[in-house]
Amino acid sequence: MGLQSWIVVATFVATIAALLKYQSSPARVFGVVLVFLLFSGQIDQSQLLxxxxxxGLITLVLLMLCSIALEKTRLLRVIATRVIRPSYSATWFRLFGSISLSSALLNNTAxxxxxxxxVRNNPYHPPGKLLLPLSYAAILGGTLTLVGTSTNLVVDSLLRDTTGKGLNFFDFTLxxxxVVVACGALLFVLSRWLPETGASGDDFHDYFVDVKVDSDSKLIGSSIEDAGLRHLESLFLVEVVRAGQLISPVAPSERIQAGDRLIFSGDVSKVMQLNQFHGLSLFADANGLLGSNLSEVVIRPDSVLVGKTxxxxxxxxxxxxAVVAIRRHGERVSGKLGEVELKAGDFLVLAVGQDYASRNNLDKNFIQLSGVEPDSRLSGWREWLAVGGFLLTIALAAFGVVDLLVALVVLLGVQVGTGAVSVNDIRRRFPVEIFLIVSTALMLSFALIDSGLVQSLSTQIDGALSEEHLFVMLALVFFLTVLxxxxxxxxxxxxLVFPIAFSIASGLGIDPKPFVMAVAFGASASFVSPYGYQTNLMVFNAGQYRLNDFVRIGLPLSLLYAAVVLTLLPLVYPYG
Structure with a gap:
């Protein structure tokens, strides 16, 4: 190999190493790779454009933007109200079925x-018994169609760029x-071993609330007992932070001093009762937002807040x-609220200002759960237009009446023109991270091809492997993608795996489709880790799961998923 080839190899390996080290910032990693590819001359301007x-990439972006209007309708909320039943089995199957079918067309995270x-607040069943199946159903349902998950469209865009021909809408369906039927049946059996964690209703017992004793407070010098701080409704004083020192547990006779930080745990909806005590200020008080509506969010893995206070x-x-309270699964949060180092998956209760809903950075940093939502609801003819227009567009594209990209351009134009989607919605929800990752991956593919590495790998495979090795290589591609x-x-x-898979298929002189589909299905097989997929992270905290819950349920599910996929791929998509 020449110098250029070695540079490309080093870039590819360094990209994977950087992604492993900086797992919460994949967009930044690919941004650096993009700059390096340009400045090192591995790609030119025409390849960048x-x-x-x-x-395929434009289609993916348009699909995500067009789905914004659908999220504003009552469609998903109507489904939610009809799922929960007194019978656990009935609830489980309604939940799994409705989520699987919804995820075949809609954004999984939404x-x-x-x-x-x-699910978390249902009156009949422990949330821990339902929330993990909720996430897995969304993942499995995404494998049903081309638009079911972003990874399917990523693979489609890479294939179109390489061969000029992409995947069909129903190529994934068989x-x-x-996978949905087999893994769903196993998941129902495994659900009996899910923990009965979580609590119904408005139970926020893990939330951490920070209250400061002002210098002019009338409580100064009083004991905790005399001040009445031990008899609050659904709030419990767990520690006092004084001059950088923690006092825990807090004795009833402990005297309150100016500047003390009183750390409560409990139901954040009861936090307003602290206003009855003179000279107590919440963290949100300093920002003038305590009287605002409360909104609950989860910090995304790629949020700018991760690792900062x-x-x-x-x-x-x-x-x-302003943050009113914080909750973290798996460990106790301690100390002053403003000095807590935030982590991906932390739950925050926010007191929001008037400009909160219009901020463009909300969806890049938070998963919105309840309370104030940044999107306005659609009603009347706009709601019918959003639902009917989206379903009609998908149907026309699925049956080949019109190209999906063209149909989505028209649909987005209609949505913007009728006010179903605003320009601010598009700015706020534009999938910058996915756009950067996929476009840079395409550039990396150009670099691999131009360097001769892809052709060299294909030639070596052609001379070293025979048809007897086909299944082994297919399995290796699948499990590499899963890992x-x-x-x-x-x-x-x-x-990252697509160029390798395509090179193997080219070297063997076979139809690349089974290997391409192995990459697509492998990229959807995130069952063992709560951090591999956003929906897993959401239910990890909400269901108060532990890592071993994911391993215990997700590992057998992942093995069955692999068995079904690897058995059917050569049958449905012959090597040719």
Missing amino acids: ASVANP VVATMLNP VGAA LKKTGFRALFDA LTELVTNNAAAA
């Missing part, structure tokens, strides 16, 4: 976010349906909101 204007609170982020300026999906992100895994 071809990558960012790739039809589907799970809509169902999260109805294998996907078998509230004080260092300038939270109020960023979001026009990277669990370790980095699903879209990044699909983008």
Whole structure:
């Protein structure tokens, strides 16, 4: 290999290593790779433009933007109200069936976010018995169609760029349906071993509330008992932070001093009762938002807040909101609220200002769960237009009446023109991360091809492997994608493994479709880790699961998923 080839190999390996090290920032990794590919001369201007204007990538972006209007309708909320029943079996099958079918057409994260609170607050069953099946149903349902999950469209865009021909809408359906049925049956059996965690109703017992004793407070010098701080409704004083020292447990006779930080745990909806005590200020008080509506959010893995404290982020300026309380699964949060280092998956209760809903950075940093939502609801003819227009567009494209990209351009234009989707919605929800990852992956593919590495790998495979090795190589491609999906992100895994899979198929002189589909299905197989897929992270905290819950339920599910996929791929998509 020449120097250029070695540089490309080093870039590819370094990309994977960087994704493993910086798992919460895949977009930043690919951004650096993009800059390096350009400045090192591995790609030229025409390849850059071809990558960012790739039809498959544009289709993916348009689909995600067009789905915004659908999320504003009552469709998912109507489904949510009809799922929960007194019978656990009836509830489970209604939940699994409705979520699987919804995820075949809609954004998985939006589907799970809509169902999260109805499931968590249901009056009949422990949320822990339902929330993990909710996430897995969304993942499995995404394998049913081309538009079921972003990774399917990522693979489609890479294939179109390589061969000029993409995947059909129902190419995934036969294998996907078998996966949904088989894994659904196993998941129902395994659900009996899910923990009975979580609590119904408005139970926020894990939330952490920080209250400061002002210098002029009349409580100074009083004991905790005499001040009445031990008899609050649904709030419990767990510790006092004084001069950098923690006092825990807090004795009833402990005297209150100026500057004390009183740390409560409990139901954040009861936090307003602290206003009855003179000289007590919540963290949100300093920002003038305590009287606002409360909104519950989850911090995304790629949020700018991860690894930082509230004080260092300038939270109020960023979001026009103040944090009232924080909850973290698996460990106790301690100390001053403003000095807590935030982590991906942390639940925050926000007191929001008037400008909160219009901020463009909400969906890049938070998964919205309840309370104030940034999107307005659609009603009347706009709601019918949103639902009917989306379903008609998908149907016309699915049956080949019109190209999906063209149909989505028309649909988005109609949505913007009728006010179902605003320009601000598009700015706020534009999938910058996915756009950057896929376009950079396309550029990396150009570099691999131009360097001769793909042709060299194909030639070596052609001389070293025979048809007897086909299944082994197919399995290796699938499991490599699964591994990277669990370790980095699903879209990044699909983008990185695709060139390898296509090279293997080319070297063997066979139809690349089974290997391409192995990448697509492998990138959807995130069952073992709560961090491999956003919906897993959402239910991980809401259901108060532990890591071993995912391993205990997800590992056998993942093995059955692999068995079904690897058995059916050569049958449904012959090597040719």
